[in-house]
Amino acid sequence: MSDLFNVSSSPHVRSKDTSSRIMQYVILALLPTTAFGIYNFGIKAAILIVVTIASCIASEWIYEKIVHKESTIKDCSSIVTGLLLALNLPPTLPWWEAVMGGVFAIIVVKMLFGGLGQNFMNPALGARCFLLIAFAADMTNFAIDSYSGATPLAAIRNGESVNLMDMFIGRTAGTIGETSAIAVLIGAIILILLGVIDLRIPATYIVTFVVFLLLFSGHGFDGNYIVAELCGGGLMLGAFFMATDYVTSPITPMGKIVFGICLGIFTGLFRIFGANAEGVSFAIILSNLLVPMIERYTVPRAFGVVKEAKKHE
């Protein structure tokens, strides 16, 4: 051994947190939702979840083999993508379509843009939209065993009444992970307690959306309607698990709030004035595209720096 010691720039200590640990926390927080989805929709949902995650991991591994890059599957991010994608699929989807979704999410949305941290769009949602376009009928077929097929949001749109308790617990038709508000909220509390996310994005998102409903839905101050809109569709799952995706949300503190407001407005627009009852996925993807611009205008002023008066030079 050489007599000389290793020299590096300060600081010389590091926190115990790692990126893969954060991903594991997210997976942990998604478990209540996953478990409820399987309980609600049965073995079909379980198979879909396994297949989607497997296709995501395999896509990343194979892609990196082909381009001779060091494998990054250990960072667990492809598991998160796979799980989130699966939770956004209807339980009746043919398994091979789910596989295509997984491949699209990882290869097209993530790896082609440079891998983890470089994608500008949430991979799971990008893949969901791809599937919505490619397999529109399968992706909107929510009829399974006990459920007739109409999601609560579609029912509201048609002027039918919905059971709020069922929606809160999740005993309704929908994608695997979106039906149960309570399961998502348990996961959200886990994320917040573990310090993975803070409330800035989800809270501004939800508040803005509610304000939008009050102003433009035509229902006025109808508590039942608002709660149904909040619990219905992918709003809870989207607000806590997908809008908060680090890579595709602004890093500036103020930017997070602007981002949440954009999400609320877009979701309101799509749900009330759009052709579909659902709008969360598109709202998030559209807002993802605005992130670079949001960041540019929300660079925080550094500590002790006062707003400079325009200098005349």
Added chain:
Amino acid sequence: MTFKGGVHPYDGKDLSKDKPVSELLPKGELVFPLSQHIGAPATPIVAVGDTVLRGQKIAEAGGFVSSPIYASVSGTVKAIEPRRVAVGDMVNSIIIESDGEMKEAEFVKTDDVTKLSNEEIIGKIKEAGVVGMGGAGFPTHVKLSPKEPDKIEYIIANCAECEPYLTSDYRRMIEQPEKLVAGMRIVLQLFPKAKGVFGVEDNKPDCIAKLKDLVKDEPRMEVAELMTKYPQGGERQLIYAVTKRSINSKMLPADAGCIVDNVETLVAIYNAVALGQPLMNRIFTVTGNAVAEPQNFYICIGTNYQEMLDAAGGFKGDCKKMIAGGPMMGFALFGLNIPATKTSSALLCFTEDEVEAYKETACINCGRCVEACPELLIPSRLADFSKNGLMDVFEKWHGLECVECGSCSFACPAKRPLAQAVKTMKKQALAAKRKK
């Protein structure tokens, strides 16, 4: 009382905090670099072969922003040549072979400090070679001569010692708090409108109690309990915690009506003004899990690091990393043949190199660096700008405000060397500005 941002690294102070300070008598040669402070290097006033006394001036200040240097032992000047210092540079130094007798020069005490004029006090501090002993080494007499002395409202004693593992200030506050208070009294005499605040982190309740007891009859002094968080002892963060005033990189503490001095510096001020002693000694901690018996030493400035490590029982286990100073802002060492200077506070030895142990992965934009930054910057972006050479954007995103505390690198789950990248570009940007 605290600031926004910051991190909570493992503090490791238990290794050495209960070890009373013991005197370490140096053997053999001592090295006195001529640059132990910010400003012009000192000019030697001794020649090879001269015999010197402990407390004899061996180098004269090289300008107003500079500081003289004193021998801390008696002996013979062996050489004047460049030697390696903790930061890695070669610095012209005076080398003194100790005769082991510690024959002292005469020091003139002042019995009643209150009779001294401001000029006399500052003169004594300047003459004694007192500089900021917390790490920066800014000459204290310059700091105590602000443009508008009437506007100084706070003298803040930096007793935070927020760097993990360091316990030298802690031991000083436990063992000789009265000297610290006496130093504060002298500074307050210079600024009749100011009040003196001792800012102590609340992980040192014993220090807080001792200081509170000592200042209970001092109408102009108080103790501020600060939240334990790194970098609570950073100058800008400390000022904010105590006064809620913020300063940026272009301002001096005096612009916010503050003067901040470290514990050891205030003690040195007391020694200089009341006892007539120049700066020759300081408290130094040798600690870390690779040190056999972690210790706090009262050392002579100029003592070799190897000698201090040996006095602490040498290595225990396989040492992988050595650091001069604290783990957050200290300098990694590749060897121990370097001298302690006025600003050296500790030698840390670890059996693991944490920086090497973790592999760098891709940034996931998680924003933990943003939460950690006490300057409210976006370190991950600044690091990217640095990597891509985008100096304009770097400055637009306030990169020059970085205080180099290292909180971002510490917090990063992808283990990116953010602080290093930001420091690099900051250095380049400041150099480019000077050229203009």
